[in-house]
Amino acid sequence: MEKTGFGPFKNEFKYEDPEFRVTDEVRKAFDECGFIIVRGLMDDVETGKIKKSLEEYGLVEKYAYGVPDAVGREPKVLLWCYTGNDVLGLVPRLEKVASTAEQLLGGDELYHYHTKVMMKDAQKGGSFEWHQDYGYWYKNGNLRPDMISLFLAVDPCIQENGGLQVLVGSHSGGRVDHNFDGGQQGADKERVEHLKKIYPHCFVNLQPGDGIIFHCLLLHSSGPNDSAMRRWAFNCSYNKRSNNPVKKHHHPFYHKLDKVGNNVLRECDNYCEPEGKEFVDPSTDATVKAGSKPAEQ
Numbered sequence: 001m002e003k004t005g006f007g008p009f010k011n012e013f014k015y016e017d018p019e020f021r022v023t024d025e026v027r028k029a030f031d032e033c034g035f036i037i038v039r040g041l042m043d044d045v046e047t048g049k050i051k052k053s054l055e056e057y058g059l060v061e062k063y064a065y066g067v068p069d070a071v072g073r074e075p076k077v078l079l080w081c082y083t084g085n086d087v088l089g090l091v092p093r094l095e096k097v098a099s100t101a102e103q104l105l106g107g108d109e110l111y112h113y114h115t116k117v118m119m120k121d122a123q124k125g126g127s128f129e130w131h132q133d134y135g136y137w138y139k140n141g142n143l144r145p146d147m148i149s150l151f152l153a154v155d156p157c158i159q160e161n162g163g164l165q166v167l168v169g170s171h172s173g174g175r176v177d178h179n180f181d182g183g184q185q186g187a188d189k190e191r192v193e194h195l196k197k198i199y200p201h202c203f204v205n206l207q208p209g210d211g212i213i214f215h216c217l218l219l220h221s222s223g224p225n226d227s228a229m230r231r232w233a234f235n236c237s238y239n240k241r242s243n244n245p246v247k248k249h250h251h252p253f254y255h256k257l258d259k260v261g262n263n264v265l266r267e268c269d270n271y272c273e274p275e276g277k278e279f280v281d282p283s284t285d286a287t288v289k290a291g292s293k294p295a296e297q
């Protein structure tokens, strides 16, 4: 990894195996911005395997559900809780993902909270409203915002096809109240408008294999996909062992994360192992209302 970050906020780094480390510079960039971008975190072989697992084994058709935005357009989500030994299960177990997330959050042990695939069909996919992941993870009984996610581009995720947007540094503003708007929980709109005046708004443009690792208090959103390009992304989330939730809900309590070396995904030929993953059914997922009517405008 390069020593000093590049990009407008100096928080972008290049993944260069095997030197990838969370240096003081990387940690400082994360602490200041609430996220870092790692260019080329997955190589073409790894990204190709993830894509193949999602495209050819029927998981999306069987388990994905739509989550209407405020105007009724639907991005789709595929969500599961436990990892496994297949390509999809290995991603959050890789050292370069899990240990990086762990170090960015201060070094305490993390466990896998869930993995999602976030999908926006060409010309149809809807938006995700401004929100913090902790806005609803708070309601799940996680007492502290000791949670973090990797959003990994499977397709190009750019402004044109509804890529991610963030308010840089907004994790430092603390937790904002969240309420349903359409089928999604969004952050209090008036508060977001105030926060937009003090934190820079940034479109995060990612190419396949690029990842953004972000703090659970970072305000983020994404627009509709009006383009001819599909936009799929892989999103693994972690919680600290010391932040084990105080109530049972649709995501797991602490269980040990079995990390694997960085070559394991590249060498894996197990493309799909749905058993044991526990795909979340939208009817039990308290953070969304899949298929619901959009809110009155």
Ligand SMILES: O=C(O)CCC(=O)C(=O)O
Residues within 6 Å of the ligand: 116, 118, 119, 128, 133, 162, 163, 164, 220, 221, 222, 233, 235
């Ligand atoms: O996929 C997206 O555009 C947004 C994803 C997101 O906000 C989330 O998973 O929390």
